[in-house]
Amino acid sequence: MVKVSEMPADAVGGAELVMLSDTGTSKQVTVDVLVAYVVDEIEGLDVLAAPAAGDSFMMLEGGTKLESSTYATIENAIANTMYAEAEMASAIVDADVFLIKNGGTKETCLASRIATYCLAQNTATIRDISGTAANSTPANADMFLTVVGTIAKKTTWLEVKNGVLGGLSTYLTALSAVTVPALTDVLYCTQTGTAKKITVQQILNVINYPINGSGAAGYLADWSDSDTLQNTYAVVTTFAASSNTEIATGKAVRDEMSTIINDATAMA
Numbered sequence: 001m002v003k004v005s006e007m008p009a010d011a012v013g014g015a016e017l018v019m020l021s022d023t024g025t026s027k028q029v030t031v032d033v034l035v036a037y038v039v040d041e042i043e044g045l046d047v048l049a050a051p052a053a054g055d056s057f058m059m060l061e062g063g064t065k066l067e068s069s070t071y072a073t074i075e076n077a078i079a080n081t082m083y084a085e086a087e088m089a090s091a092i093v094d095a096d097v098f099l100i101k102n103g104g105t106k107e108t109c110l111a112s113r114i115a116t117y118c119l120a121q122n123t124a125t126i127r128d129i130s131g132t133a134a135n136s137t138p139a140n141a142d143m144f145l146t147v148v149g150t151i152a153k154k155t156t157w158l159e160v161k162n163g164v165l166g167g168l169s170t171y172l173t174a175l176s177a178v179t180v181p182a183l184t185d186v187l188y189c190t191q192t193g194t195a196k197k198i199t200v201q202q203i204l205n206v207i208n209y210p211i212n213g214s215g216a217a218g219y220l221a222d223w224s225d226s227d228t229l230q231n232t233y234a235v236v237t238t239f240a241a242s243s244n245t246e247i248a249t250g251k252a253v254r255d256e257m258s259t260i261i262n263d264a265t266a267m268a
Contacts, residue, residue, distance in 0.1 A: 050104075220247065 014032040021027070048055070053072035061067040082099065094112035101107075126145065135142065140158035147153070178185070183201040190196065222232040233247045239256035240246060248256070 012031055014030065014035070016031045017028045018031060018034055019026065019028055051071040053070065053075075055071040056068045057071065057074060058066055059069055059074075088096075092111050094110060094115070096111040097108045098111065098114060099106065100109045138157040140156060140161075142157040144155045144157065144160060145152065146155045181200050183199065183204070185200045186197045187200070187203075188195070189198045216231055218235050219231040220233045220235065221229040224230045233245060235249060236246045237249050237252050239248045239252045
């Protein structure tokens with residue numbers, strides 16, 4: 001009998017005969033029949049719904065040797081193969097596919113869905129500022145988040161103020177001029193730092209502020225308080241040297257001076 005090791009090597013074509021024992025009876029079967037039997041047996045196995053880390057699989061090693069390997073080993077090998085790939089040089093586009101784990105199930109996900117999810121989460125976080133501290137007096141260097149087109153950028157409080165004031169100046173300059181102001185026209189003003197409105201009538205009331213008190217013709221007026229006048233000295237046209245309640249006119253003073261001079265001349 002020839003040893004198996006001494007038999008010549010040859011490729012299997014399928015028609016070769018293989019010896020086997022069928023319940024004690026020697027029989028022969030072709031390789032094709034044996035392969036079909038094995039395949040049928042494999043296909044008849046129950047479907048494995050959820051592979052576990054310790055489950056074993058039969059696989060060809062190097063294309064020549066059938067070996068057993070666990071599910072965890074195969075999973076790690078697949079992951080290592082993926083992560084060993086070179087980093088993509090181009091930008092990520094919506095159609096690119098990512099591998100994710102959905103609960104306990106590995107699935108693929110488009111880049112567009114990840115972008116939508118990230119945008120929704122970031123938007124919700126940015127909008128919810130209820131937990132942040134209040135800034136009652138922003139400084140010129142404080143930053144604000146703005147969006148120019150679709151690009152996020154930063155803007156300082158100074159730039160915001162300048163933009164508002166510049167826009168207001170442009171707006172006011174473009175307005176039509178008022179020909180005749182009405183008393184009910186409203187103007188903007190600040191009162192001790194608080195923004196308020198004021199009408200033209202209120203401004204006129206301040207300009208034409210009423211003066212209280214009583215006066216009489218021929219008397220000089222004197223302020224008794226911030227808005228009240230009173231009579232003081234009477235204006236007279238004759239000079240009275242002994243009076244402290246009168247003020248003589250310039251002519252009266254000149255006439256009195258002439259009298260004094262004339263009297264002095266006469267006495268001389």
